[in-house]
Amino acid sequence: MTEPVASAVAVTKRYGNTAALTDVTLAVRAGESHALVGRNGAGKSTLVSVLTGLQAPDGGEVRFGGGPAPPLGDRAAWRRLVACVYQKSTIIPTLSVAENLYLNRQTDRGLISWRRLRTDARVVLGEWGLAVDPARPAGDLNVEQRQMLEIARALSHGARFIILDEPTAQLDGAAIQRLFRRLHGLREQGVTFLYISHHLDEIYEVCQAVTVLRDGRRVVTAPVGELPRPRLVEAMTGEAQGLTGTAAGRPAVREDAPVALKLQGLRLPGTYEAVHLTVRAGEVVGLAGGGASGALEVGETIVGLRTAREGTVEVAGRSVKAGSVPEAIAAGVGFVPHDRHASGFVPTLSVAENATLSIADRLGRFGWVGPGRRRALAERYIRDLDITTDGPQQPVSGLSGGNQQKVVMARALSGEPRVLVLLNPTAGVDVRSKESLLGIVDAAAAAGAAVLVVSDELDDLRGCDRVAVMFRGRMAGEYRRGWPDHGLVAAMEGVSGEPGR
Amino acid sequence: MSQVAETGTAVVSPTRSGPRLARLRDFALLPVIAVLFVVGALVDRAFATTDNVLNVLQSQTELGLLVLAETLVLIAGRFDLSLEATIGLGPALGVLVPAWLHLSAGWSIPICLLVGVLVGVVNGLLIVKFRLSAFVLTLGMLVAGHGLVIAFTKGASIFKLPASFTYAGSAVWGRVPVSVWICAVLFAAGIVALGFLRHGRALYAIGGNVDAARAAGIRTDRVLIVGYVIAGLLAALAGLLYSGHYGSVTASQGNQMIFQVFAAAVIGGVSLDGGKGTIFGALCGLIVLGLIQNILTFAGVPAEWFQAINGVIIILALVLSRLVSGKAQD
């Protein structure tokens, strides 16, 4: 048997009282794509930081190709052995694309030649099909471009083993397909992958072997063929019962239910045109569309993160002042933003504070925030949303990615909003929590909220009464519950099918 | 369907190339400087003379070195308030220690600079290794430093300075004061180092995102400590020029300068959040401040109004640079 390309041997890692990893052993063989799955907070990203030499394990060791890992200080040696795209972006937004690509190796010695750096960068970006000006600040890139930049940079050090920590969580369907084509090409060249994702279908599409972590321990390692989806979920959750699937248990919305959200003639040149949409109280409506469809931007317009050039947003019959988040919240809009790191939460504040950030005024009078009520509320959300945390007082920066997303969801729900706008609400959330999250959305709707789910993930849209599809900035059809998956996907990709009934 | 291609074509179009835009922003204050020149010339004929320009430059050299020092630290996303104390403490000890220890006067300059290095080392180690708040720690160092100068000098100014000590701050090479030469060379070096050296760029990376910088293999702790040491050294050098310029070491040397330092840096486009700004920009900010003050002197503003007006100037210059550059300040 050949030596594994990389292995963790009995690795243990603690954060204060939390045992993030306990005695985890993992071996990745040359040429294979190995999946690492587990629920939010299972320890996946922690294992990644140990495998890439960002953190020393408290016990156990990391080995590469049969030899011991280099010392932690020797970053260059680590980067030659293992490349990584971390869950949290390591692109520096203030620096140019070219400089990000060649960070800390802009030159071997002497002065940096920016011209040469840009030329080199253009070549590398070209190979990756990334048509961006290398001189632009990386902060201007969209999510997919950043992701590709991270991958291009990670692989440019010559490593033949690459770790991808939830690379698809923020990408839309078309971008994911592009990413997969690239991964496939790399695999043909013999590159080895450790692949982390909460989209289990991707695991079966891309990987040969899978390792499941649960509560910081390894549960099982097996070829993917031997672990069909129900068994995989069972291993992740430790419960024999499979996924229940968000049944359409909600009664149909009555025709005379009041209109809670009404979009009229929204237009933002270059982004979206002629957007009309109504959502009734108690109704769950999907707004489907990938990155360039404008769906996300429409969602951001409703919550005040963007301002439309023309058109109005009405909540409960009253038009909302455009471009102001506080006004939107005051009008009764709760929302989950697209990029949780940029606008989702305040990392240094506690779970309780973040969850109640937009309703601080309701927790007490005269700016006084009642700690008892806040705590009680936070504890309820931790229970309802199944948030893995030490407690309401833990800073959100210490939570795993998926659990951070749940805190953002808690904040959106905390104001008991009339209109709930969710932008890719389940990005980075594990399968079981995805269910409970969508269940809670359902409950909110049943209690009378109007919900708009902006997403291109079928799982998110499944529970919707109606789905409006956008393509290239325009409304491209509407589907009622019972729509066929392929029809919806085709519409999102602009392959016009009959808008079904 | 391909969003990448779409945004891509828009971006690569030659009309909007990135570097030119970035460079333009860097030069945003140059027109302001030109306008100030015209205004100054209109206010008084003597303004636009070589003598006056050299005078303005010399009067800004000490402040200039502090701005250079602060810019390094700010770009790395940290603060250093203690520079204002080092500009007094360095020269004070540089003059006093040789006297106490009966050393030759030749020791004055090395000791002065050493004090700057030591302050930088203490700042750097405590902030980086001990994870103290840079703002409050250097504020403490500032107060302690001022206090030490008062204690050592017993509150009195020192007028008996060795000739070697005052040379750099008072001598003139071909009409241009030596201090201006020194300042020019150091600013040029700073511009090159932060624009074209890996270690200089590391400051930007650290200020932009420490975790990403660390993941890229930058020895963030070391770079930060060295940054503080260089800042301290520059502040001590500023003290040397200051003492040479005025022929004395006063107990209150440097008092309140730090406000001007921050003002110049921010006016010049350096972000207090780190990762943004250039040395050239900071230099422009410094010149704008200097010119406005000089014009006010020519306009005959009474001395007792100077401090109040200084505050207003800072605010005005800040507004002006915000309007000119179109960039939000933070």
Ligand SMILES: Nc1ncnc2c1ncn2[C@@H]1O[C@H](COP(=O)(O)OP(=O)(O)OP(=O)(O)O)[C@@H](O)[C@H]1O
């Ligand atoms: N910096 C930190 N400080 C304290 N606790 C941490 C820190 N990072 C992670 N943890 C804890 O360690 C555990 C494992 O976190 P990790 O990020 O590895 O989870 P994960 O499997 O990657 O989850 P996700 O799918 O949500 O990204 C979690 O309970 C988390 O709260």
Ligand SMILES: [Mg+2]
């Ligand atoms: Mg993770």
